Amino acid sequence: MDIFDPIILLVLVAGxxxxxxxxxxxxxxxxxxxxxxxxxxxxxVVIIAGSLELVGALAFGDRVTTKIAKGxxxxxxxxxxxxxxxxxxxxAAILAASFWITFATFYHMPVSxxxxxxxxxxxxxxxxxxxxxxxxxxxxxxxxxxxxxISWITSPLIGALMAFIIFxxxxxxxxxxxxxxxxxxxxxxxxQILSACFVALAHGSNDVANAIGPLSAALSAANITEYGVxxxxxxxxxxxxxxxxxxxxxxxxxxxxxxxxxxxxPTRGFSAxxxxxxxxxxxSYSALPISTTHTLVxxxxxxxxxxxxxxxxxxxxxKIILSWVITVPVAALTSGLIFIILMKVL
Amino acid sequence: xxxxxxxxxxxxxxxxxxxPVHTHAEKGGEAVQKLQQxxxxxxxxxxxxVHTFDTEISAIEYEADIIKQTIRKLIPSSxxxxxxxxxxxxxxxxxxxxxxxxxxxxHWLTLxxxxxxxxxxxxxxxxxxxxxxxxxxxxxxxxDIAKLLxxxxxxxxIKRILKKVPIVEELEHETxxxxxxxxxxxxxxxxxxxxxxxxxxxxxxxxxxxxxxxASKAADRLRTMILRR
Numbered sequence: 001m002d003i004f005d006p007i008i009l010l011v012l013v014a015g016x017x018x019x020x021x022x023x024x025x026x027x028x029x030x031x032x033x034x035x036x037x038x039x040x041x042x043x044x045v046v047i048i049a050g051s052l053e054l055v056g057a058l059a060f061g062d063r064v065t066t067k068i069a070k071g072x073x074x075x076x077x078x079x080x081x082x083x084x085x086x087x088x089x090x091x092a093a094i095l096a097a098s099f100w101i102t103f104a105t106f107y108h109m110p111v112s113x114x115x116x117x118x119x120x121x122x123x124x125x126x127x128x129x130x131x132x133x134x135x136x137x138x139x140x141x142x143x144x145x146x147x148x149x150i151s152w153i154t155s156p157l158i159g160a161l162m163a164f165i166i167f168x169x170x171x172x173x174x175x176x177x178x179x180x181x182x183x184x185x186x187x188x189x190x191x192q193i194l195s196a197c198f199v200a201l202a203h204g205s206n207d208v209a210n211a212i213g214p215l216s217a218a219l220s221a222a223n224i225t226e227y228g229v230x231x232x233x234x235x236x237x238x239x240x241x242x243x244x245x246x247x248x249x250x251x252x253x254x255x256x257x258x259x260x261x262x263x264x265x266p267t268r269g270f271s272a273x274x275x276x277x278x279x280x281x282x283x284s285y286s287a288l289p290i291s292t293t294h295t296l297v298x299x300x301x302x303x304x305x306x307x308x309x310x311x312x313x314x315x316x317x318x319k320i321i322l323s324w325v326i327t328v329p330v331a332a333l334t335s336g337l338i339f340i341i342l343m344k345v346l
Numbered sequence: 347x348x349x350x351x352x353x354x355x356x357x358x359x360x361x362x363x364x365x366p367v368h369t370h371a372e373k374g375g376e377a378v379q380k381l382q383q384x385x386x387x388x389x390x391x392x393x394x395x396v397h398t399f400d401t402e403i404s405a406i407e408y409e410a411d412i413i414k415q416t417i418r419k420l421i422p423s424s425x426x427x428x429x430x431x432x433x434x435x436x437x438x439x440x441x442x443x444x445x446x447x448x449x450x451x452x453h454w455l456t457l458x459x460x461x462x463x464x465x466x467x468x469x470x471x472x473x474x475x476x477x478x479x480x481x482x483x484x485x486x487x488x489x490d491i492a493k494l495l496x497x498x499x500x501x502x503x504i505k506r507i508l509k510k511v512p513i514v515e516e517l518e519h520e521t522x523x524x525x526x527x528x529x530x531x532x533x534x535x536x537x538x539x540x541x542x543x544x545x546x547x548x549x550x551x552x553x554x555x556x557x558x559x560x561a562s563k564a565a566d567r568l569r570t571m572i573l574r575r
Binding site: 024025026028029032033036101104105106108109110111167171175176181182185249253256257260261263264265293294296297300301304305306307308309310311312313314315316317318320 | 350351352353354355356357358359360361362363364365420421422424425426427428493495496497498499500501502575
């Protein structure tokens with residue numbers, strides 16, 4: 001089978017669409033704080049985010065991608081029986097995640113692409129047990145899945161703790177000591193360029209997997225790429241898709257959210273961004289797919305708890321938890337259904 | 347593509363209620379400045395101007411009310427603030443009374459034309475001057491809230507703002523003394539003024555005194571808000 005197989009092409013197109021969504025909304029959210037503090041202009045942010053997202057995806061995106069492609073559902077067990085099932089399953093998973101993300105975005109629900117894709121892959125895995133006799137439910141890597149789910153809870157908490165510590169250090173050693181805190185803020189404007197770069201890099205390393213995880217699974221099942229290796233060009237597809245999303249739509253989202261967060265100062269923005277980037281990058285290294293935006297929310301709350309913000313609206317957290325709880329089963333169910341339908345049709 | 351295609355979590359950043367708190371305090375100051383002009387016009391017997399000032403101060407007081415409502419809307423229970431939201435509201439209330447009481451006084455001035463004895467006239471102008479000083483000191487203190495927030499309540503900034511509370515309280519105390527002396531003076535001329543005249547002036551002085559009293563109460567609440575944080 002080659003790349004021009006219609007089903008493989010569909011997985012690729014859906015993956016690109018997912019990448020576009022990630023660039024248009026998730027990356028835009030992560031970068032919005034830099035514009036909000038006035039540290040960077042919209043144009044500068046788009047250039048930084050676009051280039052470093054790509055570098056992050058290409059240089060560090062393989063670990064999480066591998067985890068999504070074969071870490072939860074051990075596709076090698078299915079490939080050995082019928083590789084087509086993996087290809088169709090990948091298509092079902094990426095379509096289900098894309099549908100849900102599109103729907104949720106129209107309704108402004110703060111869902112995570114990570115949660116959607118992990119749910120969708122798991123849904124495919126569960127239904128695949130009905131089609132492959134040798135593949136049973138206990139072959140799904142529940143421990144890996146459990147670790148991922150736990151990391152979704154702990155990553156915002158670690159983000160909050162880190163941001164709390166970073167801001168408290170800035171507060172005690174700098175803000176309380178300088179004569180003119182506003183001058184200090186100006187200096188932190190420059191540091192924020194660094195933290196913004198770091199966020200984009202970290203985001204690319206973790207979130208590119210949400211777009212190309214299923215594609216990588218399909219490609220290795222079709223024997224187009226070597227099993228277990230994520231080639232550079234596959235990562236590039238995801239990275240470029242994300243950059244296109246940022247360039248065609250994400251900049252508008254950055255502009256909208258950036259203009260609504262005028263209360264954020266560079267010291268606070270730096271603290272939240274740096275904490276987010278460290279947490280997300282750490283998880284990429286540990287091959288754990290997490291939500292960058294949820295980690296950022298945790299970090300903002302951390303800065304707020306350290307007394308750094310005039311107002312933090314905690315109602316967003318309730319919405320996040322709600323959409324979190326809905327996303328995984330909905331994506332799993334949709335993915336399973338699409339898989340069954342595709343298996344009957346094809 | 348509709349502009350609504352947005353999925354954002356940055357609603358986590360609430361709008362600061364402290365900026366409108368500052369604007370709200372400025373409205374009080376504005377009303378008191380106008381009231382001073384009105385009192386001066388009253389002493390000159392320019393009652394037309396007194397009526398005009400009343401209308402203007404009423405408008406300022408209304409604006410202050412709108413700002414107060416905006417602030418209340420900005421602090422739903424889900425909003426995490428660096429201070430207790432109840433403390434913020436109890437501080438806002440006396441601050442709002444500054445403009446309220448200025449308006450009461452301005453309106454009271456329109457109700458009766460009184461030829462004032464020079465001694466009383468001088469006293470009223472002096473009392474008004476002291477009220478303006480008290481409210482100015484109050485505004486100076488409120489100005490420091492921004493820096494307090496910027497440094498995230500550094501000890502230095504807390505000290506700086508808390509030093510200004512007793513200044514306001516001291517000025518209010520002096521205003522109160524002036525008011526009491528002036529009330530005694532009014533009774534000194536009770537035969538000349540008549541019952542209605544005495545009632546009118548005593549009420550006027552009470553209303554004026556309430557302005558400085560509100561500023562002092564608000565300063566005290568601000569201190570409580572900062573210390574209880």
